[in-house]
Amino acid sequence: MSAFLKAAEDHLVRYGGDAFPNLFTKAKGTVVTDSSGREYLDFTSGQMCATIGHNHPAIVAAVHRAGEKAFHFFSGMIPESVAELAQVLADDWLPGDLSKTIFINTGSEATEVALRMAKMYTGGYEVLALGGSWHGITGGASSVSMASDRKGYGVPAPGVFVIPEPNPYRPYFPGLDEEAAALANLDLALKLYDMQSAGKGAAIIVEPVISAGGVLVPPRAFMQALREAADARGMLLIFDEAQTAFGRIGTRTGAEYFDVVPDIMTMSKTLGGGLPLAAVSTTAAIEEDIHAKHFTYYTSHVSDPLTAEVGLAVLEVIARENLVARANEMGAYLRGRLEGLQQRYDVIGDVRGLGLLLGVELVTDRESRSPAHALGALTTRKCFEKGLSMNIRRRPERGSVWRIAPPLTVSTDEIDQAVDILEAALRESLHETTGVQAA
Numbered sequence: 001m002s003a004f005l006k007a008a009e010d011h012l013v014r015y016g017g018d019a020f021p022n023l024f025t026k027a028k029g030t031v032v033t034d035s036s037g038r039e040y041l042d043f044t045s046g047q048m049c050a051t052i053g054h055n056h057p058a059i060v061a062a063v064h065r066a067g068e069k070a071f072h073f074f075s076g077m078i079p080e081s082v083a084e085l086a087q088v089l090a091d092d093w094l095p096g097d098l099s100k101t102i103f104i105n106t107g108s109e110a111t112e113v114a115l116r117m118a119k120m121y122t123g124g125y126e127v128l129a130l131g132g133s134w135h136g137i138t139g140g141a142s143s144v145s146m147a148s149d150r151k152g153y154g155v156p157a158p159g160v161f162v163i164p165e166p167n168p169y170r171p172y173f174p175g176l177d178e179e180a181a182a183l184a185n186l187d188l189a190l191k192l193y194d195m196q197s198a199g200k201g202a203a204i205i206v207e208p209v210i211s212a213g214g215v216l217v218p219p220r221a222f223m224q225a226l227r228e229a230a231d232a233r234g235m236l237l238i239f240d241e242a243q244t245a246f247g248r249i250g251t252r253t254g255a256e257y258f259d260v261v262p263d264i265m266t267m268s269k270t271l272g273g274g275l276p277l278a279a280v281s282t283t284a285a286i287e288e289d290i291h292a293k294h295f296t297y298y299t300s301h302v303s304d305p306l307t308a309e310v311g312l313a314v315l316e317v318i319a320r321e322n323l324v325a326r327a328n329e330m331g332a333y334l335r336g337r338l339e340g341l342q343q344r345y346d347v348i349g350d351v352r353g354l355g356l357l358l359g360v361e362l363v364t365d366r367e368s369r370s371p372a373h374a375l376g377a378l379t380t381r382k383c384f385e386k387g388l389s390m391n392i393r394r395r396p397e398r399g400s401v402w403r404i405a406p407p408l409t410v411s412t413d414e415i416d417q418a419v420d421i422l423e424a425a426l427r428e429s430l431h432e433t434t435g436v437q438a439a
């Protein structure tokens with residue numbers, strides 16, 4: 001064992017998730033490198049952040065530029081780069097009248113900001129969130145997240161209500177078409193919420209693509225109905241666009257895809273391109289209202305110039321390299337290859353998603369649709385051994401789903417290599433687990 005591996009074992013807190021057995025040193029484009037020099041295709045874009053590819057030269061140059069100007073200021077000193085980034089977002093990326101933005105660091109923090117805004121604006125505290133949601137790990141964010149481990153951390157924030165998530169592959173109301181099933185979920189949830197509500201509604205929060213919950217794409221009518229449900233109750237609609245903003249799903253934002261304008265939009269992973277940058281945008285009217293009520297989100301790293309410089313570079317590259325269109329083009333190619341696998345392997349129950357955010361659900365057989373957790377874990381490990389880094393979401397209450405999201409800069413060659421590795425790993429794993437799967 002290397003000295004670094006031993007140091008990791010002796011001195012690092014294990015923080016959940018599937019950790020790889022080796023240590024890593026480098027990342028460039030779609031490739032990450034471990035300490036032995038071995039290269040892996042990264043089909044998760046790091047933690048879904050490196051949408052323009054790891055260490056894009058524009059990001060490296062932006063970090064360098066910030067090094068020559070400033071990494072950090074007193075939080076009350078607004079850097080020029082922060083003002084510019086807010087302008088670029090408002091002019092080129094945000095839907096409707098979202099025009100006011102605050103810049104912080106992580107997606108969890110962005111959720112906290114959004115919830116604080118909604119609570120202050122409405123004077124309420126009740127929040128509707130979706131089953132299978134993931135909005136982060138901090139106090140408020142974990143209270144509205146249903147796909148994370150909630151047990152063992154004390155009392156969550158009160159006033160959270162769950163809308164069963166639309167899932168055409170595993171519907172709560174079987175026998176209805178996709179849209180009708182999704183609307184039936186919402187109808188039931190709203191009836192129950194209205195019964196339980198103390199009349200203090202603050203927000204409905206939703207991911208445009210329910211990602212950690214299994215890459216579920218709600219029908220457009222469902223998102224429009226959420227908009228109406230929020231309006232009817234004087235609640236704000238929050239879109240958590242941590243994964244969906246800035247091209248990943250083949251549109252500028254999830255809001256654009258659904259043709260629904262939220263009151264508050266959170267952005268994070270895909271804005272920082274691998275650096276910790278998050279943003280929350282809202283309307284001028286909401287900003288004015290909460291400012292008058294003394295809205296505060298004052299942290300050490302609010303409005304940091306380093307990450308703003310990087311955010312500007314990320315958005316510039318996405319526009320210059322036409323990465324929004326490329327997500328559709330490469331997404332269609334990858335999806336076609338995955339659907340090819342689905343035709344040959346019965347254990348692939350479903351292929352879904354948008355653009356380059358795709359889900360592949362593994363089942364023991366297509367009749368029962370039982371999650372093939374053991375097969376998924378083994379295949380993911382074999383992929384890694386063969387040079388492909390993949391992430392599988394395995395929750396007891398839902399399926400085994402690979403979440404496939406390479407950088408938007410991925411090439412067809414890299415997609416071909418990755419799918420060939422996936423097929424070889426799946427074939428071997430099926431061979432080894434046939435007994436287990438049949439049992």
Ligand SMILES: Cc1ncc(COP(=O)(O)O)c(C=O)c1O
Binds near residue numbers: 109134268
């Ligand atoms: C949709 C969504 N929102 C929020 C978060 C939390 O972001 P972070 O991990 O940066 O705190 C995540 C992270 O996976 C996410 O996927």
